[in-house]
Amino acid sequence: MDRFEVVVSKAEALTSRVREFVLARANGAPMPGWAAGAHIDVHLLDVGRRSYSLIETTSPRATEHPTSYRIAVLQESKGQGGSACMHNLKVGDRLEISPPANNFPLHAGAGEVALVAGGIGITPLLTMACELSTAKRPFSFHYAGRSRAELAFVSEVERLAGGNATIHADDEAGRFFDLEGVMTRLAPGVPLYLCGPLPMIEAAIALAKRLDWPQGRLHFEIFTAPEEKSGDSSFEVELKSSGRVYEIPPGKTILDVLIEAGEDPMHDCKRGDCGICQTAVIEGIPDHRDYILSDSERASNKVMQICVSRAKTARLVLDL
Numbered sequence: 001m002d003r004f005e006v007v008v009s010k011a012e013a014l015t016s017r018v019r020e021f022v023l024a025r026a027n028g029a030p031m032p033g034w035a036a037g038a039h040i041d042v043h044l045l046d047v048g049r050r051s052y053s054l055i056e057t058t059s060p061r062a063t064e065h066p067t068s069y070r071i072a073v074l075q076e077s078k079g080q081g082g083s084a085c086m087h088n089l090k091v092g093d094r095l096e097i098s099p100p101a102n103n104f105p106l107h108a109g110a111g112e113v114a115l116v117a118g119g120i121g122i123t124p125l126l127t128m129a130c131e132l133s134t135a136k137r138p139f140s141f142h143y144a145g146r147s148r149a150e151l152a153f154v155s156e157v158e159r160l161a162g163g164n165a166t167i168h169a170d171d172e173a174g175r176f177f178d179l180e181g182v183m184t185r186l187a188p189g190v191p192l193y194l195c196g197p198l199p200m201i202e203a204a205i206a207l208a209k210r211l212d213w214p215q216g217r218l219h220f221e222i223f224t225a226p227e228e229k230s231g232d233s234s235f236e237v238e239l240k241s242s243g244r245v246y247e248i249p250p251g252k253t254i255l256d257v258l259i260e261a262g263e264d265p266m267h268d269c270k271r272g273d274c275g276i277c278q279t280a281v282i283e284g285i286p287d288h289r290d291y292i293l294s295d296s297e298r299a300s301n302k303v304m305q306i307c308v309s310r311a312k313t314a315r316l317v318l319d320l
């Protein structure tokens with residue numbers, strides 16, 4: 001299904017930097033269903049595409065035939081205009097959105113689950129908590145931020161998780177959130193779903209490796225786009241199917257360059273965490289910057305995520 005138009009039916013401040021929006025079709029018609037962990041892309045004029053997780057905290061069944069979508073947006077202090085544009089929206093404004101997609105699904109089962117949210121990373125986990133709570137599946141819910149005043153949805157977290165909710169505010173605790181403690185104390189095999197700022201996710205990935213967690217036990221979604229690294233240089237990419245060659249300059253990804261040139265590579269997150277842009281490498285050595293390849297996949301250099309990864313060699317030949 002292609003993009004469609006929605007109208008802002010509610011816009012409300014939850015904290016000084018988080019605003020909640022409800023989006024619905026102008027005629028109130030049903031919208032595509034979704035499941036916990038899903039997001040929509042909002043297409044903003046002059047700014048581009050921004051992804052926001054969908055929120056449902058009353059009943060998971062409400063996501064099957066929704067007539068509105070609820071999202072929450074953090075005003076980024078160093079953003080590129082997307083969050084500022086979203087924060088200017090008023091009731092009655094119209095937007096184009098893409099139908100829901102899900103790169104962060106809650107896997108079925110009956111066993112215990114742990115949820116960890118940092119800041120605005122709370123949004124996809126709220127629906128997971130709603131689903132777990134309705135299914136009476138055991139779960140713990142850790143929600144961390146710098147101060148309680150900055151944490152949106154605290155009462156909903158407490159209502160959904162009851163005594164299994166832990167709210168951590170750095171200023172109250174006098175220390176940072178103890179992610180290592182949470183991960184170390186989890187019973188063996190309990191999966192962890194985590195969403196938050198990049199340093200938190202990178203710490204969790206490093207801890208999961210150190211604790212020898214099996215691949216697939218840690219599930220995460222990243223909200224921030226990757227930053228250019230100093231020292232990045234240009235390289236060439238050749239597409240095997242057409243023989244076309246593109247120059248990838250510093251500050252642009254392979255995916256950006258291909259899209260600008262009118263190619264149509266598959267992609268979604270553009271942050272290196274969904275795997276949809278994964279491409280086979282026929283020649284050359286990638287500089288992997290994704291968050292999903294295993295150590296052995298990385299070392300094999302046979303595949304790469306073209307939305308974030310670059311090249312260690314002057315040229316890559318890709319199976320595109």
Ligand code: FES
Nearest residue numbers: 268270275277307
């Ligand atoms: S688009 Fe998601 S990993 Fe590249």
